[in-house]
Amino acid sequence: MDFGLTDEQRSIVEVTRAFVERELYPHEEEVERTGVLRPELAAQIRQKALAAGLYAANMPEEVGGAGLDTVTWVLYEKELGKANYALHYCGVPRPSNILLAGTEAQREKYLYPCVNGEKIDCLAMTEPGAGSDMRGMRTKATREGGEGGGWRIKGSKHFISHADEADFVILVAVTGIDDAGRSQMSTFLVDLDAPGVALHDGYRNVSHRGYTNSIIDFDDVYVGPDALLGEEGKGFELAGEWLGSTRLQVAATCLGRAERALDLSIQHAATREQFGQPIGRFQGVGFKLADMATELRAAELMTLHAAWKYDQGTATDADIAMAKLKATEMLALVADEAIQIHGGMGLMDELPLERIWRDARIERIWDGTSEIQRHIVSRSLLRPLGA
CATH class of the missing domain: 1.10.540.10 (Acyl-CoA dehydrogenase/oxidase, N-terminal domain)
Structure with missing residues (x-):
């Protein structure tokens, strides 16, 4: 590398x-x-x-x-x-790279307009009773008219990011049960102005002001056979492929915010004087800066290494999980210490630190919680030994 x-x-x-x-x-x-x-x-x-x-x-x-x-x-x-x-x-x-799995006709209708700035997509997987457990989702798509027919969709999704700005939704729904009794999922492209689709305001969020989430209800929504994205029953695999790159995206954006918070902290520690000298000369502050910089560098290297392996085709789920886990938890530490270094001013909205601190909290939850990332990593360590 x-x-x-x-x-x-x-x-x-x-x-x-x-x-x-x-x-x-x-x-x-x-x-x-x-x-x-x-x-x-x-x-x-x-x-x-x-x-x-x-x-x-x-x-x-x-x-x-x-x-x-x-x-x-x-x-x-x-x-x-x-x-x-x-x-x-x-x-x-x-645009979501899951759209690359579409047929040429689907690309013409959805992908290319997104790339050209003519349409906006959103992704709907999470439900009130199904977050980390994707196979627990209850939104169902039932085929009509036998093989080659369209689908009827019933169910509800929530926490759907920026759906109020989107033109269509990439929807993951249950379409069957496998031999082991597990839900089989498929992915569909559904226009948000289709009959039976209802968009509702979501929840007020302490993190990421201005970035909305919505609730989407699907009440007997009909879509044609051309709405199926990828293969029937392969929605879980398709979503898993999409989540890999978005977890790297989460890690990368956390690096940016942490770097901004660290830069502000270094500047403040070098110019703010107490007891006749810059506060950065006190070990209580200087050591915080050292720890923040070290954690940031470690997270950056892990993220770039996972990205490099992704380009080589050798990245594992554990590589990406470790990058997201480290970067999101690093941001929480750096944001908190940045406020501590700034004292009371760190909590005032004249600086971006209180926003970075608030925004950091959601990163350990969405796109797979820290606990899910640890599960992925531990599973990769134990499975080769049959445990």
Whole structure:
């Protein structure tokens, strides 16, 4: 693994960083204060992201994306992650790579418009009774008209990110039971304006102000046979493939926020004086900075190593789980220590630290809790021994 960045990688980092500082940072105060990302502001940022070549950068070149390798994509995500989540995730969309599993007709209808900024997707897996246990979901899709027919969908999903801005939903639903009595799931592409689809406001969240979640009800919704994404009964595998890359995305954005918090802490420790000297000279502060920097570096190396292995085709679920686990828990530590170093001002909204601290909490929950990541890692260690 080469630890040096190529000229192209350095350029992408610089362009992304400049965009974040110029186009996203100035709007953070508004979004944090109001809790809303105005649709017209989101549209304005999307147009600028398109012009800057940052839109759909996670997609391969053959479908109109930037074709970034995974390591470069992680570096890009790290820079975006420094900003308010709603601004960078909704303002600089990265369509779900699960759409790459579609037929050419599905790509024409859904993927290419997402890449071109004409449509927005959302993913619906989580239910009130099924979070980490995907096979516990109850939303069902029943085939109509025999083999080759369409489907009737009934059920409800919640915690569906930015569904209120989306044009269609990538839906995972139960379509059968296997020989072991486990639910078989399939994935569908469903337009949100289809008859029987009802979108409701979700829950108020302490983390990521301006980034919405919704509840989606499916009341006897009919979709044609062309709505099936991938193979029938293979939705679990398809979702698992998608979750791998998004867990790296979570890790990368955590790195960005931690770096921003550390930079602010270093600056404060070097300039804030107490008892006649900068507070960074006191071991109680200086050692905090050392621990924050060490944990950040360790998480960054683990994330980049997992990304590198992903590019080589050798990454395991455990590699990605360890990266997400380390980066999310590192961010919690760094955010907390950053506030401690700043004292009372750290909790004031004049600085982004209280926001970073609040936002850090959700990272250990979504896209697989820390407990799920530990389960994945421990299972990978014990299974070869038959345990």
